[in-house]
Amino acid sequence: MAAFETSGEKLHLLSVLVENKAGVLARVAGLFSRRAFNIHSLAVAPTEDAKFSRITMVVDVESAPLEQMVKQLDKLINVLSITELSPEQAIQRELLLVTVDAEAAVRGQVIELVQVFEGRIVNVGHEQIMVSLEGAPDKLDDFENLLRPYGISAIQRTGRIALPRLHN
Amino acid sequence: MSSGPPTHGQPMNGGEALIKSLELEGVDVMFGLPGGAILPVYDPIIDSPIRHILVRHEQGAGHMAEGYAHATGRPGVAMVTSGPAATNIVTPLCDAFMDSVPMVVITGQVPYAAIGTDAFQECDTTGITMPVTKHNYLISDARDIPRIVREAFHLATTGRPGPVLIDVPKDIVDPKNPRSALDWYWPDEVDLPGYHPPSKGEPEAIRKAAELILASERPVIYAGGGILKARAAEALRELAELCDIHVVTTLMARSAFPDTHPLALGMPGMHGNYTAITAMQQADLLIALGSRFDDRVTGRVGAFAPEAKIIHVDIDPAELGKVRRPDVGIAGDCRLVIEELIEALRELGGTPAQPDRSLWKSTISGWQETYPLTYEQSAPGELLKPQFVLETLRDNTPDDTILCSGVGQHQMWASQYWRFQHPYTWVNSGGLGTMGFSVPAAIGAKVGRPDRMVWAVDGDGCFQMTAQELVTASAERIPVKVAILNNAYLGMVRQWQEMFYEERYSEVYLSPDLPDYKMWAEAMGCVGMRVESPEEVLPAIEKANSINDRPVVIEFRTDASEKVFPMVPAGASNDDVLTFQSQFGENH
Secondary structure (H helix, E strand, C coil): CCCEEECCEEEEEEEEEEECCCCHHHHHHHHHHHCCCEEEEEEEEECCCCCEEEEEEEEECCCCCHHHHHHHHHHCCCEEEEEEECHHHEEEEEEEEEEEECCHHHHHHHHHHHHHCCCEEEEECCCEEEEEEEECHHHHHHHHHHHHHHCEEEEEECCCEEEECCCC | CCCCCCCCCCEEEHHHHHHHHHHHCCCCEEEEECCHHHHHHHHHHHHCCCEEEECCCHHHHHHHHHHHHHHHCCCEEEEECCCHHHHHCHHHHHHHHHCCCCEEEEEEECCHHHCCCCCCCCCCHHHHHHHHCCEEEECCCHHHHHHHHHHHHHHHHCCCCCEEEEEEEHHHCCCCCHHHEEECCCCCCCCCCCCCCCCCCCHHHHHHHHHHHHHCCCEEEEECCHHHHCCCHHHHHHHHHHHCCEEEECHHHCCCCCCCCCCEEECCCCCCCHHHHHHHHHCCEEEEECCCCCHHHHCCHHHCCCCCEEEEEECCHHHCCCCCCCCEEEECCHHHHHHHHHHHHHHCCCHHHCCCCHHHHHHHHHHHHHCCCCCCCCCCCCCECHHHHHHHHHHCCCCCCEEEECCCHHHHHHHHHCCCCCCCCEECCCCCCCCCCHHHHHHHHHHHCCCCCEEEEEEHHHHHHHCCHHHHHHHCCCCCEEEEEECCECHHHHHHHHHHCCCCCCCCECCCCCCCHHHHHHHCCCEEEEECCHHHHHHHHHHHHHCCCCCEEEEEEECCCCCCCCECCCCCCHHHCECCHHHHHHHC
């Protein structure tokens, strides 16, 4: 079991393959709420085969043992398989959109940060700019922390998606 | 429609296909109540050999289906309409989910295009029932009906059994709607890529379990409801006798092992008997078979059976380690695993390879002698003791009588004082603790086993919740017998208020005379009797036993001050079990 910590929570990364049917996400979410398990983040989309979807979820294991979560998830009829991905063995990506204060006096600094992180400015206003950044979740955390002093007025992250690393 | 199986490709409407699918699943009876959205499915019932029992309230349909399933092992089937009918059957669904009862419930739904518009009698039935079903379906296409019915019965009856709900929008079953047209087919097999219930145990784990059994000095078999679900009562008996190990049967496992057997310890748990509770507490090995370490069995989990190693066999892998970490966990079907275990034990030398357990056995028989179940007989002129009524009923009914109960004191006394001889003779609501379960469940059991005498033991509080189904029983000529233990109180609540709330009796008094149970029974087409003194008990029971053309209700006026003992107070350790007052000297 490969745990990683973010601000005190003990988190695990699960990749859950499900049938792409109506209500499956409600079943997964309902199970977590009914059994008092915590979801830290969740991303879902169809896979290469349109009959299936993959849910990448980060779960907080402080609330219940991971083994219970996995076994209860596995009982859902529409769940085909559950894989725990350790951060070392997985490629993880997340997308972030942020609107940050960038008045003329500091705009150069903000743009420089965006360039260092290889983000993209996607919208520009008089006082603010909006930036998109894709990358590993840690990189997004760092970027968010560095931007905060300038004033973040809105931020939206997608939650991470992940696939196992290839073995060469 | 009703004669012979339809041919592949035969044009049909969704309602006909639904009923035909039920017939092909072997359904002989269903319990239900029609209404607007389900009307098109009720029409083909007229031409079907399936017997339909018209209930008076949809909750009754659900509990009847459960009672039928408990008594027969076959899935119970209930069908009701949309909206309030669907919400009325949520309680039985949850009850069946908690007690792993195989059941298929069909609900009507507003036409597919109207879903989400807050249409008349619309309700998000699949949304509401998602957490209380093993699985549920909202059908969107008439062509899916045969496949979904097939899947629903497969899911309800395999693996850990449970309720499955099928929500049927009206348009796909209404012959007047083109969306209801389909060409008939019947799938040869189900295709559920995410469903692989375990069956046999893992050989390595079986061997380890056998070694633990052979090394143990103080073993106890902790048999749960899974034994009955797996049809494993015979295998259980063989295992117990092979290794000469005592067996406790939880509330859900009552009747899985004969109470008259020398190795039977009876029921453990909050109101279990002293020996069953204490043998588990002091065991060095618990062999948990189809049981789930429920809080009513374990008491305070941290103090439960502290020295015991655990072998845990369950068909649901999620039960292994959920409450107590097993030393050997085996995900598998109880019957198959027990059979494998017996084989492994024989290979390892069987009974001769076991340590001498005579000290343990004599300790157990010592407890049995010192702390038997007991109560004080009532003095002349006093109200009846409920235990006396149950003993008299027990001793004057056939061994294979099916006993059903509601929830509360009467349920605990029934479980304590009955001597079950045959599997599937005990029908009750364990996990959910559904008051009102008894009468409809007894009706369902009698429908499933018309050859058996069926008695419902009920409390006055419980009886008032679902008594209307006796109208159903009278109308359908289902001759169940009901013994109401009328103590004029919500008895178990009263017991807790007396013991834990300083005798402050808040909202717990029901009155002995209101309603008049005898007149109420008669108004519902039953024979009604009232019994107030000990000498009337037996004649009333004998009269009830002789009536076989209509339901019978006997109201027994019982002593409200009588409490269920032994008792482990909620949250206490099983070491702190309270026995009968007369035994306090020995115990404390």
